Amino acid sequence: MKTLDAFAFPDPSAAVLVHDRHQSYDAIPGVLHQLCAQHLPRDLEDAARSHPDAIWPGRAAEAPRALIHAANTARANGLAAVPGDDIAAGLALFRNAVRVGLSEARPVPGAKSKQKPGRMLLECLRDREADVLRFLGDLRIPPTSSQAERDLRPSKTQQKISGRLRSETAARHRYAIRGYLDTARRHGADVMTAIRDALTGNPWMPPIPA
Numbered sequence: 001m002k003t004l005d006a007f008a009f010p011d012p013s014a015a016v017l018v019h020d021r022h023q024s025y026d027a028i029p030g031v032l033h034q035l036c037a038q039h040l041p042r043d044l045e046d047a048a049r050s051h052p053d054a055i056w057p058g059r060a061a062e063a064p065r066a067l068i069h070a071a072n073t074a075r076a077n078g079l080a081a082v083p084g085d086d087i088a089a090g091l092a093l094f095r096n097a098v099r100v101g102l103s104e105a106r107p108v109p110g111a112k113s114k115q116k117p118g119r120m121l122l123e124c125l126r127d128r129e130a131d132v133l134r135f136l137g138d139l140r141i142p143p144t145s146s147q148a149e150r151d152l153r154p155s156k157t158q159q160k161i162s163g164r165l166r167s168e169t170a171a172r173h174r175y176a177i178r179g180y181l182d183t184a185r186r187h188g189a190d191v192m193t194a195i196r197d198a199l200t201g202n203p204w205m206p207p208i209p210a
Contacts, residue, residue, distance in 0.1 A: 016134065018145045021124065033131040037064040038144035040125075040132070047101075047118040056101035057118075060125065063094035067136060068143050075139045082136045091133075098125045180204075 013030040020039045025031075041061040048057035067082075067090040074082045101122045108115055115123070125132060135143040184194040184204045194204040 016138075016141050018142055020145065032134065033128075034134045034141050034143065035124075035128065035131050036143075036145045037068060037132070037135070040064055043117075043121050047121060050116070050118050051105065054101070054104055056097045056104065059093055060097035060101065063090050063097065064132075064143070066090040066093070067133065071135055071139060071143060080139055082139070087136055094125075094133075095129075098122055102126065 014032065015030075016032045016034055017025050017028065018034040018036055019025045020036050025033065041064060044057045044061040048054070048061075051057060067087055070082050070086045070090065074086065101118070105116065105119045105122055107113075107119055135141045180198065180203070181191055181194060183206060185191055187206055189204050197204055
């Protein structure tokens with residue numbers, strides 16, 4: 001949590017965190033959650049290996065792919081959210097798969113008993129459906145954390161090559177610059193112009209949300 005506190009925004013109220021369901025993210029107050037729709041199929045693949053005769057893992061994995069496709073189509077059409085008619089079939093597939101899975105992957109008896117991973121995943125999909133599907137109601141929210149992972153890849157590559165940055169100050173400066181440039185690029189700004197503007201004391205700033 002100390003690392004997360006240092007990493008997160010000073011005031012994350014109403015921000016949406018897109019993440020892999022690590023419990024530390026749930027301890028950050030005042031934020032909304034989008035559970036990464038790319039990690040879910042991986043977890044469902046593991047569930048399929050643990051339940052080789054079950055159909056629900058495959059069906060539950062199909063649903064996020066169909067819903068992401070609907071979100072991409074709606075975004076390309078300039079919509080703010082995915083129309084209900086476009087996701088009705090995907091939602092039904094998702095909910096039915098979870099319902100069937102819960103009926104087949106029976107809980108381990110006992111209030112304090114540790115549940116099997118497949119059962120825990122299903123309970124998460126049932127209890128946190130809003131966090132799984134939040135991207136459908138607001139197309140500004142990415143359904144996966146893939147972009148964030150791509151943004152971090154240069155840092156991980158640098159770590160592998162040299163082991164570490166030489167000081168905390170250098171690390172803060174490096175990641176502040178990378179964050180600035182990556183954010184500008186994502187908003188369609190020219191990177192060289194953003195660098196020039198920053199050096200001349202007039203840095204690019206993201207638009208204020210409506």
